[in-house]
Amino acid sequence: MQFQIPIHIPQLQPSISYEDNILLMGSCFTEHIGKFLEEDKFNIVQNPFGIVFDPETLSKSIVDLMEENYIDESELFQQDGIWHHWKFHSRYSGLDKAKVLEGMNESIKKGHDFLKKADWLILTLGTSYVYRLKETNQDLLSKNAELQNRVLVLESYIHKMSTDSIKTNAVLQDSLPHKHYDYIIGRVINNSISQVKNYITINGGSKNGLHSDMGVISQQGIVGIVRTVSDNY
Incomplete structure (x- = not known):
């Protein structure tokens, strides 16, 4: 009687060798793989921007490395005394603004130089949602x-x-x-979808230059006509 299911995983061709340069970017799975490779003395660089989960942010991070797009001081923001950047994981954040900026740009420089000579680029994803x-x-x-x-x-x-x-x-x-x-921009904040006559409410009113009988459009086409207007809606 067999109590297990044998799974045969074919060997990767070509195989990764100790002479190869390996750049890993992506989710926390990248961190685990990178840890094992580093412990086994492989030549790696992992997550120059920190952990990244979604494909859009990951692709932008790769472009930033390719084009050597450094961070400007004006791009940093402070919260609770800690300096951050939206492109970087919080591991790069800190109290000293100058050191935070220096650390982020050093990581970009290191990633850029390593990418140019990398033999392997390993990417792992964790979500399809982008915020x-x-x-x-x-x-x-x-x-x-x-x-x-x-x-x-x-x-x-x-x-x-x-x-x-x-x-x-x-x-x-x-x-x-x-x-x-x-064109006057507006955002839908309420709507009905199950009535005979459905209405939407947008966050703009007479103070924004809106009035009755104005046309409403979206990227998909015509939405409708403004029926009533208050000061703010």
Whole structure:
């Protein structure tokens, strides 16, 4: 009687040797693998930014190493007396701002130099979820709205220039009104989905320049029309 299931794992080809340079990045599993390799005297560098779980952050970390993107002092932030950076694990944080900055940039330098000569790049993932700062998202939304408004102004200008160049139609074309639309960003804070007529509430009102009958759009297309407006919603 057999009380176990034999599992045959084929040997890796080519095999990792003691002459190889091994860069490991990713989840805590990377830390465990790296610990065993280091104890067995392999030449490794692991997690120059600390533990990273999701593929997006991991890919950005690799790009930062490739391009040797160092940290600027202005990018550090302080919480409870400790200096941190969003790209780095808290193991790199500390009380001394100058030492924290120096340690992070030294790690980037070390990772960059090692990546150029690495024979192996071992990546491990822990999650598919990515977390972003609300402040960053809000800033991106504002910049996107600003760019959209600039595009509309530019399109209107190009349209006017093109019509002015056609003398036979210049008078007619210039007499047509050119409507300019301004984009105002907003975020959904409440909505109904099961009613005959469904409504959404956004975090913007008359103080933000909104009024009834304005159109509402998203990246996916038309959402609807503003029905009622208060000062803030």
